[in-house]
Amino acid sequence: MSDVLQVTxxxxxxxxxxxxxxxxxxxxxxxxxxxxxxxxxxEELAKEYEGKVKIAKMDVDSNREIPTRFGIRNIPTLILFKNGEVSQTIVGAHPKSHLEEELKKLL
Amino acid sequence: MEDLIIIGAGPAGLTAGLYASRARLRTVLLEKLAPGGQILTTDFVENYPGFPEGLSGFELVDRMKRQAENFGLKIAGKEVVRLELTPEKKRVFTDKEAMETKALILTTGASPRKLGIEGEGLLTGKGVSYCATCDGPFYRDQEVAVIGGGDTAVEEAIFLTKFAGRVHLVHRRDELRATKLLQERVKAAEKVNLVWDSVPTRILGQAGVEALELKNVKTNEISTLPVEGVFVFIGYNPSNDLLADLSLDFDDLGFVKTDDNMETSIPGVFAAGDIRSKLLRQVSTAVGDGATAAFAAERFIEGH
Known part of the structure; x- marks a missing residue:
């Protein structure tokens, strides 16, 4: 299994x-x-952005409260947070280059 | 210089890669995400021969990947941004590099077609979905609509009855196009309500889907169906963005035309799987295309 931080x-x-x-x-x-x-x-991004962006995964099957709070009804969904606020929501599977562009905006 | 570049790692590309690796062609398979393709959205594949118990789309494609890699296929996680293809020269550009190849196989696939109606874009991710296996479990005991009447729509409507309280299958005609076996199953499914002769005209809601507006195509009557989810399965569009400026022949829908050997109108450029203009888009037809394309590419390379 991955060594990316799992949040609950x-x-x-x-x-x-x-x-x-x-x-x-x-x-x-x-x-x-x-x-x-x-x-x-x-997982690749987690290694490449170590120390700059915290990258985490949440299993929506064993965690219901947070996905509901953020209105998640499609997966995969990636949500980018800055200072505790949602700065971007990315729905669906996108190439790494697209995700990197979004991550760079957080820095 | 490569012998062969394959673009797209779904069943067609992985099969082409398997055959090319066994033919000892210097081959690289480029994939912008991870191997899989459309079949990843299928929960259970029961019409791919050799697997009588059925298996998930993910497992099937993972087996194909491992099998191809066993023979030395290189799969590179790279996104192609541009192609230059002529009979004499074939160049592939990623965001970081340029590659040259003797032959090329396009296995870029297809993506779900959208309805193109008001509310669809706004509510994608908020109740509008193109993947029942991904999103079905979010609709436990809720009401959802499925749009379409082909195999995928009917299969996914049946799948959604595992979660949803009620599934409205909305179809523009008064009979389904799906395989007879699937028609029998959906008609027997208690939770499925068939809505005939109807097309969606608007998806209503702000923070999430609240209802689907429908028009009856025979009476022109407009009605509103309260649902929390709308699943769209009305066919596929070719993933041909990369191909727009090339002198390839396309059919009216934008799929790439080939001859019986999968060769396109540019010599040495082949197409296989869902991107190809053909009657039936299935894993079983994709793998046949992929094998033929690899073999034809090998012959093309030997002849030059």
Whole structure:
């Protein structure tokens, strides 16, 4: 399994909202084929942006509260947070170059 | 210089890569995401021969990938941004480099066609979906609409009954196009309500989908169907953005025309799978295309 930070309903506030670093959260589930296409890219980005952007994953199957709060009804969805606020929402599977463009805007 | 570049790692591209690797062609398969393609959105494939118990689209494509890699296929996670293709010279540009190849196989696939109606763009991600396996579980005990009447629409409508309280299958005609077996299943599905002769005209809602506005094509009557999700399966558009400026022959819908050997109107350029102009878009037809394209590419390379 990946070594990307997994966040849950319980620690979302601490890890994401209160994070000093910008955060990208990949909302995914085991049942979702296209999420498995995004997963490896997210893992690469986690390494490349270490120390600059915190990259996390949330399993929407075992966490219901946070996905509902952010109105998530399609996965994969990536949400980029800066200072605890949503700065961008990316729905669907997109190439790495597109995700990098969005990450750079956070820096 | 490569012998062969393949663009797109769905079933057609992976099969072409398998055959090309066994033919010992110097081959690279370029994929902008990760291997998979459209079949990843399929929860359960039960019409691909050799797997009588069925399997998920992800598992099927993962097996194809591993099989091709067993014979040395290189799959590179690179996005092609431009192509220069002539009978004499074939160049492929990614955002970082230029590559040259003797032959090329286009397996760029297709993507779900949109309805093109008011509310669709605004509510994508907020209740409008093109992937039932991804998003179905968000609609537990809710009402959803499925648009379409072909195999995908009918299969996904049945799949959604696992979660949704009620599934309205909206079709513009008074009979389904789907395979008879699927028609039998959907007619027997208690949670499915068939809405005939109707086309969606607007998707209503602000923060999320609240209703679907429908027009009856026989009576012109407008009605509103309260639903929380709208799943769209009305066919596919060719993923041909890269091909626009090339002197390829396309059919009326923008799919690439080939001969029986998968060769396009540019010698040494082949097309296979969903991007190709053909009658039936299935994994089983994609793999046949891919094998033929690789073999024909090998012959083209030997002849030059």
């Amino acid at each position: 309903d319980a620690d979302f506030e601490q890890e994401v909202i209160k994070s000093e670093m910008p955060v990208m959260v990949d909302f995914w589930a085991e049942w979702c084929g296209p999420c498995k296409v995004v997963g490896p890219t997210v």
